[in-house]
Structures are given as structure tokens and as C-alpha cells.
Amino acid sequence: MAVKLPVNLARVLYVDLTRKRSWVEDRRDLIEEYLGGVGLAVALAREEGVERADPLGPENGIVFAVGPFNGAYPMGSKTVAVFRSPLTGNLGESYAGGRSSLAIKFAGYQAIVIRGASESPVYVAVHEDEVKFRDASALWGMSSSETVGRVIREREPNPGFRTIMRIGLAGERLVRFACVVTETYRHFGRLGLGAVFGAKRLKALVVSGRRSLEVPDRRGYREVYDELYELSTKSNLMRKYHDLGTPMNVLPLNEIGALPTKNLKSGRFEQAEGISGEHMAENYLIRRAACSGCPVACIHLAGIREPYPHEKYFYKTTVVSYDYEPTYSLGSMLGVGDAKRLLRLIHEVERVGLDAMSTGVALAWATEALERGLVREGDTIVKLRWGDAEAYRRAISLLVEQPNDFYSALAQGVERASQIYGGSEFAMAFGGNEMPGYHTGPAAHIGFLIGGRHSHLDNAGYSYDQKRAELPDPEQVVDDLMAEEAWRMVLNSLVVCLFARGIYRPEMVSKALDPLGIRRSVEDLRELGWRIYRERMRLKVDAGFDPSRLRIPDRIFETPSPHGLISPDYVQRALEHYHQRLKDICTP
Amino acid sequence: MVRRVAVVDSDLCVGCGSCMLACNRRFAEVGYGKTAIHIRSAGGVERGFVVIVCRACKNPPCAKVCPEDALLPRDGGGVRLIPNKCIGCGYCVEACPFGAILWDEEVDKPVICTYCGYCVEYCPYGVIEMREVS
Ligand code: SF4
Numbered sequence: 123m124a125v126k127l128p129v130n131l132a133r134v135l136y137v138d139l140t141r142k143r144s145w146v147e148d149r150r151d152l153i154e155e156y157l158g159g160v161g162l163a164v165a166l167a168r169e170e171g172v173e174r175a176d177p178l179g180p181e182n183g184i185v186f187a188v189g190p191f192n193g194a195y196p197m198g199s200k201t202v203a204v205f206r207s208p209l210t211g212n213l214g215e216s217y218a219g220g221r222s223s224l225a226i227k228f229a230g231y232q233a234i235v236i237r238g239a240s241e242s243p244v245y246v247a248v249h250e251d252e253v254k255f256r257d258a259s260a261l262w263g264m265s266s267s268e269t270v271g272r273v274i275r276e277r278e279p280n281p282g283f284r285t286i287m288r289i290g291l292a293g294e295r296l297v298r299f300a301c302v303v304t305e306t307y308r309h310f311g312r313l314g315l316g317a318v319f320g321a322k323r324l325k326a327l328v329v330s331g332r333r334s335l336e337v338p339d340r341r342g343y344r345e346v347y348d349e350l351y352e353l354s355t356k357s358n359l360m361r362k363y364h365d366l367g368t369p370m371n372v373l374p375l376n377e378i379g380a381l382p383t384k385n386l387k388s389g390r391f392e393q394a395e396g397i398s399g400e401h402m403a404e405n406y407l408i409r410r411a412a413c414s415g416c417p418v419a420c421i422h423l424a425g426i427r428e429p430y431p432h433e434k435y436f437y438k439t440t441v442v443s444y445d446y447e448p449t450y451s452l453g454s455m456l457g458v459g460d461a462k463r464l465l466r467l468i469h470e471v472e473r474v475g476l477d478a479m480s481t482g483v484a485l486a487w488a489t490e491a492l493e494r495g496l497v498r499e500g501d502t503i504v505k506l507r508w509g510d511a512e513a514y515r516r517a518i519s520l521l522v523e524q525p526n527d528f529y530s531a532l533a534q535g536v537e538r539a540s541q542i543y544g545g546s547e548f549a550m551a552f553g554g555n556e557m558p559g560y561h562t563g564p565a566a567h568i569g570f571l572i573g574g575r576h577s578h579l580d581n582a583g584y585s586y587d588q589k590r591a592e593l594p595d596p597e598q599v600v601d602d603l604m605a606e607e608a609w610r611m612v613l614n615s616l617v618v619c620l621f622a623r624g625i626y627r628p629e630m631v632s633k634a635l636d637p638l639g640i641r642r643s644v645e646d647l648r649e650l651g652w653r654i655y656r657e658r659m660r661l662k663v664d665a666g667f668d669p670s671r672l673r674i675p676d677r678i679f680e681t682p683s684p685h686g687l688i689s690p691d692y693v694q695r696a697l698e699h700y701h702q703r704l705k706d707i708c709t710p
Numbered sequence: 711m712v713r714r715v716a717v718v719d720s721d722l723c724v725g726c727g728s729c730m731l732a733c734n735r736r737f738a739e740v741g742y743g744k745t746a747i748h749i750r751s752a753g754g755v756e757r758g759f760v761v762i763v764c765r766a767c768k769n770p771p772c773a774k775v776c777p778e779d780a781l782l783p784r785d786g787g788g789v790r791l792i793p794n795k796c797i798g799c800g801y802c803v804e805a806c807p808f809g810a811i812l813w814d815e816e817v818d819k820p821v822i823c824t825y826c827g828y829c830v831e832y833c834p835y836g837v838i839e840m841r842e843v844s
Contacts, residue, residue: 282750334743412726
């Protein structure tokens with residue numbers, strides 16, 4: 123008989139890949155301080171010494187963490203991963219949904235720490251208290267991450283109650299922006315967790331669990347659940363993310379001139395219609411899916427019917443998940459305006475397990491570098507041309523294969539490639555991370571630069587731009603974005619989907635924690651956000667992040683944004699202010 | 711006439727698990743350990759989802775194999791579990807052709823649907839409904 127566990131879990135599972143050992147520790151100390159999620163993960167990553175680790179060495183640790191709201195409340199559906207990033211060299215932090223967070227929670231863990239490296243390929247299967255190291259030699263080198271998922275699905279128990287996180291060839295070949303795919307269509311996309319898995323020869327991590335966890339205030343819990351369920355299903359959230367999904371942004375962003383196109387030579391794409399959320403839904407959408415514990419179901423799956431080349435009247439249907447981000451990076455950014463071609467590119471990226479955003483931005487830079495003669499066709503092997511999806515499909519394979527110096531450099535990210543080949547003015551990365559799809563104005567780019575993971579979701583500068591006709595002083599923008607990021611540290615410790623941020627306001631978070639036996643006032647929570655922000659930025663700085671060395675690609679000043687041409691002085695002032703504030707925050 | 715949970719159209723299911731969490735919440739607990747309804751993918755999310763519920767059979771195979779008569783057939787279809795009679799042998803799980811009986815590891819007994827309809831209230835997409843047993 124299983125032991126009854128409280129909903130406020132304190133158990134952390136440690137998995138040592140070198141010695142093939144695992145054990146559980148009670149980390150009440152950290153959970154009481156940080157709740158869970160990113161706060162807990164940063165503290166555990168610090169203990170692992172990730173700031174001193176070679177990102178691809180056995181000493182790099184990976185921490186997966188969930189928090190108090192996972193499984194407990196609607197849209198508490200995310201897992202955070204913290205590690206040292208092989209792409210930026212400093213802190214890696216990435217989020218995914220799928221079945222991951224509920225599987226980890228109901229397996230009875232608040233976090234899983236992965237240490238060491240295996241000599242030969244393995245996958246780790248955690249079924250509640252049972253941890254198995256399974257030989258994955260035969261899975262290593264398989265061409266499709268989907269097949270790997272299928273094989274493991276057949277072999278492991280507990281369908282519906284498990285997560286299967288795995289890497290593709292890109293992770294095995296250490297492409298610095300390889301992702302970890304979970305449940306086929308969700309990803310720990312950013313900052314190269316896939317390469318860290320690959321370096322550890324960890325092909326997959328399977329976690330399943332079906333525990334039922336005890337709640338201190340049973341009545342209060344059901345009441346708050348109902349209130350939140352009502353809010354999440356009756357609000358316009360549901361419509362917004364369920365109907366068209368995130369690609370609903372394509373047309374509005376294009377309209378205002380904020381859709382990065384052809385390596386951000388423009389903010390408008392003449393073929394935007396063809397890859398819009400509306401066009402996709404009308405012509406390709408076959409199904410919606412949800413992350414576990416989320417009624418919204420924003421995952422949109424498209425079906426493309428492909429004929430077999432040598433057989434008449436034989437077809438197969440390939441199912442591809444599409445979102446705004448890959449639509450921008452592999453669509454407008456590469457000048458690909460045909461939905462079917464775009465879907466094939468997304469599928470290719472999914473198969474090999476690459477981050478779609480970094481891949482698109484890297485290929486966009488390569489296309490322009492070729493155009494300008496910085497690299498030759500001998501380097502790129504295929505002739506990269508805007509809109510030529512077939513050429514890009516081949517280039518994706520080459521990125522994974524890395525048959526020459528050029529692709530080896532590109533596989534390290536666009537920052538590194540442009541250091542070698544030139545063209546850094548149009549290498550669209552911030553802090554070493556390839557840009558997200560928003561050229562909405564200065565706040566978006568300031569947000570990418572100062573964000574802890576250089577992602578649009580760190581502080582939502584893109585939304586800041588869009589909500590204001592005029593922007594305040596750059597110092598004010600930085601202060602506002604930092605405050606947003608600090609609050610998001612709380613949301614990311616719970617760990618709720620950021621689409622639900624409008625529901626999980628501070629008062630609501632405080633109220634919903636209460637029946638779970640966690641008392642935190644609104645002020646406590648705000649203070650906690652700043653504390654986690656500080657710990658995380660300290661870890662990032664200790665891992666080598668130097669804000670004075672942030673590179674700003676000139677391109678953002680050349681292409682008009684909805685706020686007009688962005689002034690370099692404005693962004694520079696913002697960065698100086700940020701630098702000073704970061705110093706103040708990080709000095710004890 | 712008695713009622714049961716029926717699947718309207720499993721193609722509408724998005725696999726959010728709200729129903730499973732609701733079923734577990736009957737006990738005001740967070741998890742899947744006490745849920746009687748089971749959602750899983752039909753072999754990968756791309757193929758959609760399978761919604762598994764107790765069909766409230768008129769001549770229930772689970773009750774027939776129970777050596778302790780812990781599963782009482784209900785008038786009009788379905789069964790009721792008498793927990794203190796159950797010895798946790800698991801025969802019922804194997805006997806159900808739909809795989810609709812999950813196991814409660816904590817008490818080492820089957821989870822038997824009570825046909826209360828609580829899950830139905832939390833399905834955002836109308837996948838399941840309460841229907842009279844025909
Ligand atoms: S609540 Fe409805 S949509 Fe969600 S898993 Fe259950 S049946 Fe499917």
C-alpha cells in the first residue's frame with residue numbers, strides 16, 4: 123500500500139546517471155522558503171553547482187520542478203527545468219506543459235534532480251517510487267523523436283498518467299539549441315536542454331504517477347477550485363487561446379508592422395495571410411489538445427496529407443502542432459508564406475528535436491549572410507533563398523549532421539556563427555538566445571535583453587509596447603519590466619501557465635494557496651518574487667552573465683517598429699539603468 | 711431507470727483530465743489515485759483520446775468474478791462496491807472488457823464509478839453526459 127502524501131510535497135528525487143543510483147530527500151527547508159517551481163529549481167541548481175559546470179560536462183545538473191498549483195488548480199500545468207545552458211553559457215531555464223507537471227507531482231515529487239552522465243545511452247523511467255535505468259542504445263540514432271516516443275509508449279506502463287520527455291538527433295549531436303520534446307507536441311524548447319540530455323547520453327525521462335494527495339482545508343479547496351475553474355472556462359481566455367490558438371497573433375502583428383520578416387528586414391510579411399491562424403484553422407486544423415490540468419486546450423494540431431511518391435492513390439497524414447512562435451520563426455522570418463510548406467518545416471524540426479525559434483533565426487541569418495557574400499554556397503551546401511522551404515528543410519538536416527565548419531558553427535547558435543563569419547549586425551539573438559517573434563517596439567527588445575532567459579515571456583515587453591501609444595523614459599520601462607519579471611517568478615514557482623496570468627493575480631494566488639496549507643499574504647508573495655528574482659540573477663551572473671557585454675543587433679534600429687524607428691540611445695539608456703539596478707539587487 | 715456517465719463524442723475530448731481530477735476531488739484530494747474515469751491518448755496525442763467510463767452493464771462481468779460478492783449489481787445496471795467485503799484480489803479489473811476499473815493503490819481496492827456525474831460538470835467540451843441506462 124502506498125503512503126499518503128500531503129499536497130504540499132517536500133520530496134525531491136535525485137537521479138545519478140553516472141552511478142545509476144537514485145534516492146529521495148526531504149527538502150522542506152527549500153519548499154517552505156520558495157514554494158516550488160523556479161524558486162526551488164534555482165536553489166537546487168545552485169546546490170548542484172551549475173554555475174561552475176561545463177554545460178555539456180557530467181557536472182552540469184538538470185532540475186525539473188513543479189509547484190503547489192500543479193494538479194491542484196486549472197492551468198497549473200507547467201514544469202520548469204533549470205540547468206546551465208550550452209547555448210548562452212549561462213543560466214538555462216525552460217518551461218513545458220504536456221503531461222509533465224501532473225506526472226511528476228502525482229508520482230510524489232516536487233522536483234527531480236539529474237546528475238552525472240551515463241557511459242552508454244539510457245533512458246530513465248520513474249513510476250512513483252520505482253526508478254529504473256533502461257538501456258537506450260537501440261533508441262540512440264533513431265531518425266525521429268516521434269518514433270522514440272512511440273517505442274517507449276509501448277514499453278512503459280500507465281498511459282494517460284505519464285510524461286515521456288525525449289530528445290531527437292539534434293540533442294544527441296549536441297546542437298546547442300536542441301530541445302526536449304514531451305508528449306510529441308510540447309517542448310522544453312529554449313536554451314538547449316536537449317543538448318544537455320545528449321551530453322549525458324540521456325535519451326528520455328519517463329515519469330508516471332497516480333497518487334492522490336491530501337489537502338489540509340478540504341472544503342476551502344473545493345470552493346477555490348470551483349471559482350478558478352469558472353474563471354478559466356468562462357473568461358475570454360478560453361476563446362482566445364482555444365479557437366485559433368496562439369497563431370491568432372499573426373495578422374494583428376503583421377498589421378501593425380511587428381511581425382519579424384526575412385530576418386527582420388521588415389516587420390510586415392506580404393504573405394502573412396497564408397500562414398495566419400485563420401487560414402490554418404480553416405484548412406488544416408484537425409484537433410485540439412490540452413496540457414494535463416488545463417481546460418483551455420490551446421494546442422492546435424494540423425493534418426497534412428502527403429502522397430507517397432511512387433504509389434498512386436496512396437497517402438499518409440502527418441500531424442503537426444503549430445503555434446505562433448514556429449509560425450514566425452520558420453514562416454515569416456524565412457519568407458515562407460505557404461501553410462503546407464511551413465507545416466513540413468515545423469514537422470522536420472519536431473522530428474529532429476530542435477528549438478523552432480532558434481532554428482528559424484539561425485537559418486534566417488545564414489540566408490542573409492549568403493545573400494551578402496559573407497558565406498558561400500560551399501558553406502551552406504544548399505542555396506538558401508527566402509521562401510524556399512525545401513532548401514530550408516535540407517538545411518535543418520545539415521544543422522543536425524554538421525558535415526562542415528559552417529554547420530558546426532551554426533549549430534552553436536547565431537551569436538557564435540556571426541562571431542566567426544561576420545554579420546553580427548543582423549544576427550538576431552539577445553544574450554545569446556535567438557529572438558522571439560515580436561518587433562513591437564523598444565520595450566520588446568529591452569525585454570529580451572534584460573530577461574533572465576532572454577525570452578519574450580520573461581517580462582512581456584511585447585505587450586508593454588502594444589498597450590501604450592507613447593513609451594515613458596527608458597528607465598521607467600526597465601523598472602516596470604523588472605517588476606513584471608519579479609512577479610512572474612511567483613507564477614513560475616506555482617507553476618501556472620503564463621496564459622493564466624490574468625486569473626492568477628496576487629490576491630487570488632494568496633487565496634488559493636490558503637486551503638493547501640500555505641499562508642502567504644500579497645506582500646509576502648511580492649517580496650518572494652523579488653527574492654527569487656535576485657537568487658536567479660545571482661546564479662546567472664555567477665555562471666558568467668555580464669550585462670555590460672550584451673550585444674544589440676543593429677537591425678532592430680533599422681527596421682521601423684509600430685513605435686517608429688527605435689533609437690539606439692533609448693535602448694542604451696535602458697541597459698545602463700538595468701546594469702545599475704542588477705548590481706544593486708545582486709550585491710548582498 | 712438508473713443513470714450512468716456516457717461518452718457523447720470522444721473526438722471532442724482534448725485530454726485535459728479535468729474530469730479525472732474532478733472525480734478525485736470527490737474526496738477533496740488532489741490527484742488521480744481515486745478517479746474512476748480514465749482518459750488516455752489513442753496511441754499518441756495525434757490520434758486523439760480514449761474516454762473510459764463504467765458503462766453500468768445490466769449483467770456486470772466484474773460482479774460475476776468477484777469471489778466475495780463485494781460488487782453488488784444495481785437494479786437497472788451497474789454495480790456498487792462494498793469495501794469491507796473486498797479482499798483486493800483484482801479479478802474485477804481483469805474481467806471488465808472496457809478496462810473501466812482502475813485501482814486505488816492506497817486502500818488496495820478497485821475504484822468503482824458511483825454514477826454521480828460530478829465529472830460531467832467539469833468537462834469543458836461536452837464530451838460526457840449523464841444518460842439513462844438503456
Ligand atoms: S474533461 Fe472532457 S475534454 Fe477534458 S479529458 Fe475529460 S472528457 Fe476529455
